[in-house]
Amino acid sequence: MNAAPSPVNSWIDIADEAAFGARTLPYGVFSTDGEEPRVGVAVGEHVLDLAPLAAVEGLDGAHLFAQPSLNPFLAAGSAAWAAVRGWVVELVTEEIHRELVEPHLMPASRVTMHLPFEVADFVDFYASQSHAENMGRFFRPDSPSLPPAWRHLPIGYHGRSATVVVSGTDVTRPSGLRKVADVPEFGPSRRLDIEAEVGFVVGRPSQLGNPVAVPEFAEHVFGMVLVNDWSARDIQGFEAMPLGPFLGKSFATSISPWVVPLAALEHARIDPPVRDPEPAEYLRDAEPWGLDLRLEVEWNGTVVSHPPFADMYWTPAQQLAHLTANGAAVRTGDLYASGTVSGPEADQRGSFLELSWNGSEPVELADGTTRTFLEDGDVVTVRATAPGPDGTRIGLGAVTGRITPAPSFP
Incomplete structure (x- = not known):
């Protein structure tokens, strides 16, 4: 078996609308x-x-x-x-x-x-500047929109691998403590949200104590999946002061069933945005690992957003380097996600918190109904495409989930 050429044509009859052509092969x-x-x-x-x-x-x-x-x-x-x-x-x-x-x-x-792989660990980053600034406006209105460290390193949190589920798995509305009229109250989330993201799957493990350098990214990471990191914003808003997300995030994270190898993304690679200030030495780009991916968010059959991954401030290569910079090891099956993909325009926002502008601007769907956050029975699908050879575009699959009611408590 030889290294792969760029696949163009196939003897297999492939419809134009097929999710994957012979250029992707996930x-x-x-x-x-x-x-x-x-x-x-x-x-x-x-x-x-x-x-x-x-x-x-x-x-x-x-x-x-x-x-x-x-x-x-x-x-x-x-x-x-x-x-x-x-x-x-x-x-x-x-x-x-x-x-x-x-x-x-x-x-x-x-x-x-x-589920395509056994998820060893799950880490979620926060790499979209537009998303981070919007979240700052909503959750920290009296402070700078970006956390002090944001431009210096890829901020992230360690999630729960046991609740990573494959596309098509129903997502149960989570319950937890959230403020109601300034009083903590336990109950089902009333501000259930999505986060449209891209995840990266580790193949080759690293040794404890040995950081993975930026140039070693493709030796350790096999490929990518699409991610919906479901988020209970009211639970998150109450618990994440000052520590990071916990019950507001850990109830479910959906991923696409097909893992697209990095080799299929060769034509999608671009330079990342200009970073200011220049990153620390261990985070400097050895070669461009920005990715020109186009996401699409569909809510109950209506496409409501087109988040651009090309705008992400930190690349997956830098995220892996930072994840291991303290000597932490990665294992086969580790999953780390980009964080919500959002652009500067209103129709490029990758969460419903942003699309509805913290609930103040309802989103109108094609059936005439409006939404600010997810209701029981709602179905969300995140899709993506990338540039392929000879000016083509390749499909990167989809991740779908449906919201079911919260269980009753005694």
């Missing part, structure tokens, strides 16, 4: 009736079943694809990632492989998708 974990979950690659309206195909080909690593998680493949490292991608690209773009491959193409409509 990995996920799927199952069919009566069979165990295993690793597949999405192409067009199909899932390529890698385990039996690799076995037929006699590949040394065939067993990695018969697992109910991507973790064993992620741990194999960047050389294996490149080799497998090269093999898959060849299979789906060269007609000579049609007879071999077709028996292992499963209709995507007939498979069930699972």
